[in-house]
Structure formats: C-alpha cells, structure tokens
Amino acid sequence: MATGTFDLLHMGHIYYLREAKKLGDTLVVVVATDSTVQKLKHDPITSQESRVNLIKELKMVDEVYLGHDDDMYTIVQEIKPDIIALGFDQIHNDVTIKNELKKRKLNVKLVRLPKYEGGSDLDGTRRIIQKVIAAHEFQKKMQRIEGKT
Amino acid sequence: MATGTFDLLHMGHIYYLREAKKLGDTLVVVVATDSTVQKLKHDPITSQESRVNLIKELKMVDEVYLGHDDDMYTIVQEIKPDIIALGFDQIHNDVTIKNELKKRKLNVKLVRLPKYEGGSDLDGTRRIIQKVIAAHEFQKKMQRIEGKT
Numbered sequence: 001m002a003t004g005t006f007d008l009l010h011m012g013h014i015y016y017l018r019e020a021k022k023l024g025d026t027l028v029v030v031v032a033t034d035s036t037v038q039k040l041k042h043d044p045i046t047s048q049e050s051r052v053n054l055i056k057e058l059k060m061v062d063e064v065y066l067g068h069d070d071d072m073y074t075i076v077q078e079i080k081p082d083i084i085a086l087g088f089d090q091i092h093n094d095v096t097i098k099n100e101l102k103k104r105k106l107n108v109k110l111v112r113l114p115k116y117e118g119g120s121d122l123d124g125t126r127r128i129i130q131k132v133i134a135a136h137e138f139q140k141k142m143q144r145i146e147g148k149t
Numbered sequence: 150m151a152t153g154t155f156d157l158l159h160m161g162h163i164y165y166l167r168e169a170k171k172l173g174d175t176l177v178v179v180v181a182t183d184s185t186v187q188k189l190k191h192d193p194i195t196s197q198e199s200r201v202n203l204i205k206e207l208k209m210v211d212e213v214y215l216g217h218d219d220d221m222y223t224i225v226q227e228i229k230p231d232i233i234a235l236g237f238d239q240i241h242n243d244v245t246i247k248n249e250l251k252k253r254k255l256n257v258k259l260v261r262l263p264k265y266e267g268g269s270d271l272d273g274t275r276r277i278i279q280k281v282i283a284a285h286e287f288q289k290k291m292q293r294i295e296g297k298t
Binding site for chain 1: 157158159160163191192194195199202203206207208209277278280281282284285288
C-alpha cells in the first residue's frame with residue numbers, strides 16, 4: 001500500500017510507486033481526499049477524482065482508493081495491506097504509526113523508501129508550482145514591456 | 150500514433166490517449182521536444198525527459214519517442230504508423246497534413262478524435278496553470294492580511 005496526494009504528477013511520484021510495487025505483488029494506492037489535503041497542506045490544484053483517475057492509469061498500480069476524511073487507519077483496516085510503503089518525505093512519524101497499527105491489531109510491515117535521486121530532472125510539486133508562477137510573472141513583465149513600445 | 154506536449158498531465162490527455170489506443174493494437178506516442186514547444190506555445194513547465202518518462206508509465210501506452218526539432222514528418226517516416234490520432238484541440242490542419250503525408254508517400258490514416266466531455270472535472274493544462282496562480286495570489290493576500298494584524 002502506498003499513499004499520497006499526487007497533485008501534479010511528477011517523476012518523484014513515479015519513483016515512489018515503482019519502489020513500492022517492488023516490495024510486493026499487488027500495489028494498492030490510497031489517494032488523500034481534498035479535505036485531508038486542505039487540513040495538512042493547502043488546496044489541491046486538481047480534484048480528488050482527477051487524482052484518483054490519473055493514478056489508476058499508471059502501469060505499476062493495481063488498485064486505487066480514495067482515503068477517508070477522519071481516521072487515516074480506517075482505510076488500512078479495510079485494505080489490510082501486508083506492507084505500507086512510506087515516501088522519503090512523507091511527514092508521518094514511523095514510530096507513532098507502528099504503535100497505532102499495533103494498538104489496532106493490524107499486522108502491517110512499515111517500509112520507509114529512499115529519496116528519488118533523479119538528478120537535475122527532479123520535478124517536485126512545489127518546484128512545478130514555482131515554475132508556473134515564474135513563467136506567469138515573466139509573461140506579465142513581457143506584456144508590460146511590449147505594451148509600452 | 151498520438152502526439153503532444155503532455156506538460157502537467159491531466160484527464161484530457163488520458164482521454165485522448167485512451168481513444169487513440171482504441172483505434173489500433175500498438176499505441177506509439179511522440180512527445181514534442183522543449184524547443185518545439187517553445188516555438189509553438191511557451192516554455193514547458195516540465196522537461197522533455199520528464200514528459201517522456203511520465204507518458205511511458207501510462208497503461209495504454211506501448212512506446213514513446215521524443216520528436217525531432219526540425220521537420221514534424223521525420224518521426225512519421227521513422228515510425229510508419231497506420232493511423233495518426235489527432236486530439237480535438239490540436240492546431241494542425243487536417244487537409245495540410247494529409248497533403249504533406251501524400252507528398253512523402255506515407256500511407257497513414259488521419260483520425261480527428263472528439264472532445265473530452267469529462268464534465269466539470271476537466272483539468273486542461275491552462276486551467277491547472279490558472280489554479281496554481283490563483284492559489285499563489287490568495288496565499289500572498291493572506292500573508293499581507295495576516296502580517297498586518
């Protein structure tokens with residue numbers, strides 16, 4: 001089982017899902033709902049339906065579910081994965097999760113995956129957003145310059 | 150054969166590739182180089198390597214190639230597809246392409262695909278960019294308001 005927001009898909013996501021798939025036979029992906037993302041980070045750019053449907057199209061992905069808004073362990077109880085793969089930058093505390101899983105008598109192995117070393121080509125969501133803004137500001141600047149001549 | 154920039158992947162791309170795949174057995178996708186995109190539209194947000202590598206991960210895609218910078222028919226001569234599927238919004242003129250293919254003795258069927266009617270969930274690249282900018286401007290506004298109190 002792998003989890004995430006998967007807003008503006010990039011090679012860091014692909015690497016994470018590919019590594020997660022290597023750990024088992026079936027890769028089940030849980031996509032965070034819009035309201036969970038809003039609580040944890042910010043408004044997602046693309047809707048939960050779009051994010052689920054895009055992830056469904058990836059070769060290494062077998063099943064995709066939308067998470068629940070309240071308790072993040074509910075979906076774990078429903079799916080009962082053998083392994084949960086955490087991305088290198090996912091903010092969850094490994095020890096807390098392990099204790100919570102034990103408390104719920106969920107026998108799940110927790111694996112923290114290494115960082116994607118894709119070289120200069122790493123396009124994280126934040127970097128993509130920065131590039132969009134930079135391109136937009138350049139465009140506005142050009143319009144001001146070109147409008148004056 | 151399907152072609153495109155595929156910058157910031159969204160459900161419109163998925164629909165286009167899915168429909169293109171239905172027309173034949175093997176779906177070959179040609180991704181436009183950064184310099185071709187710069188000539189036709191604007192700076193792409195994600196690099197040509199990222200765009201190629203993401204498309205490679207999609208279930209319906211069999212092969213992916215980077216286009217050439219100069220002549221758009223070179224790659225058609227190399228791949229020799231049975232069918233070229235054009236998206237509903239691709240700016241190419243069907244008649245011009247048909248004539249150019251004939252001139253080069255390329256026996257390729259040209260199919261113009263219908264528009265994606267994904268309802269309110271349609272996230273085109275331009276809409277994604279608008280949402281990123283709106284989110285960024287809202288954030289700056291909030292910082293100004295919160296900084297004053």
